[in-house]
Amino acid sequence: MQHNMLDIQDLTIEFKTENGLFPAVNDINLSIKQGEIMCIVGESGSGKTITSLSIMQILPSIANVSSGEIWFKEQNLLALNKKEMSGIRGNSVSMIFQDAMSSLDPLFTCGHQIVETIRTHKKDVTKEQALEKAKELLKKVGIAHPDTIVNAYPYELSGGMCQRVMIAMALSCEPKLLIADEPTTALDVTVQSQILKLLKQIRKDFNTSIMFITHDLGVVAEIADRVAVMYAGRIVEEGDVKSIFNNPQHPYTEGLLKSIPKLNVKSERFYSIKGSVPSITEMPVGCKFNPRCSKAFANCFKKEPPAFNVGEHRKVRCWLMDDERMNDSGE
Ligand SMILES: Nc1ncnc2c1ncn2[C@@H]1O[C@H](COP(=O)(O)OP(=O)(O)OP(=O)(O)O)[C@@H](O)[C@H]1O
Numbered sequence: 001m002q003h004n005m006l007d008i009q010d011l012t013i014e015f016k017t018e019n020g021l022f023p024a025v026n027d028i029n030l031s032i033k034q035g036e037i038m039c040i041v042g043e044s045g046s047g048k049t050i051t052s053l054s055i056m057q058i059l060p061s062i063a064n065v066s067s068g069e070i071w072f073k074e075q076n077l078l079a080l081n082k083k084e085m086s087g088i089r090g091n092s093v094s095m096i097f098q099d100a101m102s103s104l105d106p107l108f109t110c111g112h113q114i115v116e117t118i119r120t121h122k123k124d125v126t127k128e129q130a131l132e133k134a135k136e137l138l139k140k141v142g143i144a145h146p147d148t149i150v151n152a153y154p155y156e157l158s159g160g161m162c163q164r165v166m167i168a169m170a171l172s173c174e175p176k177l178l179i180a181d182e183p184t185t186a187l188d189v190t191v192q193s194q195i196l197k198l199l200k201q202i203r204k205d206f207n208t209s210i211m212f213i214t215h216d217l218g219v220v221a222e223i224a225d226r227v228a229v230m231y232a233g234r235i236v237e238e239g240d241v242k243s244i245f246n247n248p249q250h251p252y253t254e255g256l257l258k259s260i261p262k263l264n265v266k267s268e269r270f271y272s273i274k275g276s277v278p279s280i281t282e283m284p285v286g287c288k289f290n291p292r293c294s295k296a297f298a299n300c301f302k303k304e305p306p307a308f309n310v311g312e313h314r315k316v317r318c319w320l321m322d323d324e325r326m327n328d329s330g331e
């Protein structure tokens with residue numbers, strides 16, 4: 001059987017709060033194939049980061065995976081011990097964070113940091129060999145003068161340059177799966193588009209699988225093969241990027257797409273979905289989107305919808321997809 005690169009099954013992550021345990025991520029199912037770019041998109045607080053941290057097993061101590069499995073090829077990551085997991089983290093799975101500037105150590109040169117990363121994972125590599133490799137990687141991520149940059153401290157570089165250094169570091173171990181959590185949000189659009197191009201090139205050259213987290217649908221359109229839309233800790237819609245953009249099925253996806261400003265529509269006020277993502281301690285009964293949904297009907301306030309299969313490779317967690325709903329008077 002062909003394994004997916006990543007296969008998340010029925011994942012639930014709870015936070016300990018003063019008032020008890022509350023799920024922040026609920027019943028997530030998500031898979032990424034080799035060489036595929038999967039975008040996770042959703043508003044702030046929808047659970048994107050928590051999901052990605054659970055793959056790396058670097059969740060904050062007050063968060064806990066309460067059920068589910070995370071398969072990386074044929075290994076269930078949640079069943080590994082600390083040592084086995086640290087052999088995977090930063091090796092076959094690596095992560096790029098939003099804020100590159102603060103993820104790099106201000107006290108060391110960029111070259112030193114890449115060299116250390118390489119040598120942590122490949123003990124038999126000499127410093128000289130690692131430095132050569134570091135320069136090669138910097139070149140690969142579009143840095144024209146790697147000889148200068150290896151000697152530079154992070155504060156001497158622009159945000160875009162730091163982000164490239166972070167990507168070079170993440171690539172140093174030739175990961176099979178790269179998780180990028182809003183890697184371009186802090187950058188201006190020109191640099192952002194260069195970084196997106198770079199990630200696509202990396203996928204092409206190494207057949208790397210990429211999980212790309214963003215709240216920006218423009219970025220999704222540019223980079224994704226498939227998209228998972230998250231809302232209130234659930235994946236509410238999943239499908240390939242074309243069908244999501246051309247034919248959104250979940251009212252939340254529809255709302256997100258409607259909120260993209262259009263250049264060719266004059267003097268129209270920007271659309272935005274009314275309200276905001278509920279807090280994990282105050283989730284509505286039934287569908288979590290019901291307070292903001294203009295299409296909600298009785299069922300939506302009673303029971304949470306399951307993920308309905310809608311056509312091939314398309315899942316939608318919405319009662320509107322339920323063929324039986326016309327006959328359903330509610331239980
Ligand atoms: N340290 C924490 N303590 C308590 N709750 C938390 C903590 N971190 C996250 N949460 C809660 O978990 C939920 C998911 O948060 P997460 O950071 O995954 O969202 P996100 O989709 O990455 O948002 P953003 O777009 O702002 O990065 C939110 O409701 C948030 O309030």
Ligand SMILES: [Mg+2]
Nearest residue numbers: 048049050181
């Ligand atoms: Mg986040």
